[in-house]
Amino acid sequence: MAQNIYDNPDFFSGYSQLPRQVHGLSGAPEWQAIRALLPELADKRIVDLGCGFGWASRWMREQGATSVLGIDLSENMISRAQEITSDNAITYRTADIETLELPEAAFDLAYSALTFHYINDFQRLVHMVHRSLVPGAEFVFTIEHPIFMAAAHPRWFEDEDGRKTWPVNRYAVEGERRTDWFVKGVVKYHRTVGTTLNALIRAGFTIKSVEEFAPSLEQIRNNPALEEELERPMMLLISSQR
Numbered sequence: 001m002a003q004n005i006y007d008n009p010d011f012f013s014g015y016s017q018l019p020r021q022v023h024g025l026s027g028a029p030e031w032q033a034i035r036a037l038l039p040e041l042a043d044k045r046i047v048d049l050g051c052g053f054g055w056a057s058r059w060m061r062e063q064g065a066t067s068v069l070g071i072d073l074s075e076n077m078i079s080r081a082q083e084i085t086s087d088n089a090i091t092y093r094t095a096d097i098e099t100l101e102l103p104e105a106a107f108d109l110a111y112s113a114l115t116f117h118y119i120n121d122f123q124r125l126v127h128m129v130h131r132s133l134v135p136g137a138e139f140v141f142t143i144e145h146p147i148f149m150a151a152a153h154p155r156w157f158e159d160e161d162g163r164k165t166w167p168v169n170r171y172a173v174e175g176e177r178r179t180d181w182f183v184k185g186v187v188k189y190h191r192t193v194g195t196t197l198n199a200l201i202r203a204g205f206t207i208k209s210v211e212e213f214a215p216s217l218e219q220i221r222n223n224p225a226l227e228e229e230l231e232r233p234m235m236l237l238i239s240s241q242r
C-alpha cells in the first residue's frame with residue numbers, strides 16, 4: 001500500500017495553501033509548458049492520474065473533452081475535488097495507482113501531474129496505462145525531476161560566497177527516498193531519467209517530447225523566488241504516444 005501523505009492533516013493543510021492549489025493551474029509556473037505538450041482535447045476520453053483537487057480535470061472538460069476520470073489515493077483530495085466540481089462528465093474515484101487496473105482501450109489521453117514520483121513500480125504502471133489507451137492516444141505526464149529528487153538530502157547548503165548549492169546524491173541509486181515537506185518522512189521513489197524513458201519505450205510508447213522545465217526570465221521578474229529553478233531542473237515533462 002502506497003503512503004497516503006495527502007490525508008495527513010498537517011500535510012494537507014500546508015499543501016492546500018500552495019499557490020498552485022489556491023489559484024489552480026495559473027498558480028503552477030510549468031502550466032504553459034504542459035499545455036504545449038497536450039493534444040487537442042475536444043471529444044477525448046481522459047484519465048487524470050493523481051488528479052488532486054481536479055484543476056486539470058475541470059480545465060480539460062472546458063476544452064471539450066467528452067469525459068474525465070480523476071483518480072487519487074487521498075480521500076481529502078477527492079473530497080475537495082468533488083466539492084469544487086459541478087460537471088457530470090467528470091468522475092472522481094479514490095484508488096491507489098500502484099495497483100490500479102484501468103479498463104482496456106478506454107481512453108484517448110492519459111494525463112498525470114506530479115504524482116508518479118510517489119509510485120514504486122513505474123514499469124507496471126506504464127504497461128497498465130498503455131493497455132488502457134486506444135492506438136494513437138497520448139500519455140502526457142510531469143514528475144519531480146530525478147536530479148531534484150536526488151538532491152533532496154540535503155536539499156542545499158551555502159558555499160563560501162553564501163550561494164545556495166544543491167548537491168546531487170547517489171543519482172544512480174534508485175528506489176525509496178524520504179524527504180521532509182510539510183511533515184517528516186514523505187516517501188518518494190527516485191528513478192533516473194533513463195529508467196523513466198526506457199519504461200515508456202519498453203511498454204510500446206513513442207516518446208514525443210521531453211522538457212526539463214525552467215522558468216522564463218519574465219516569470220522570474222514577476223516572481224523572483226523562481227530564480228532558484230535555474231540552478232537545477234525541478235520538473236520533468238514528458239509526452240508520448242501509444
Ligand SMILES: C[S@@+](CC[C@H](N)C(=O)[O-])C[C@H]1O[C@@H](n2cnc3c(N)ncnc32)[C@H](O)[C@@H]1O
Nearest residue numbers: 002006050051052072073074096097113115118
Ligand atoms: C503533488 S499532488 C498533484 C495533484 C494534481 N495532479 C495537481 O497537479 O494539482 C500529487 C497527488 O498524487 C496523489 N497520489 C500520491 N500517491 C498516489 C497513489 N499511489 N495513487 C493515487 N494517487 C496518489 C496524491 O494524493 C496527490 O493528490
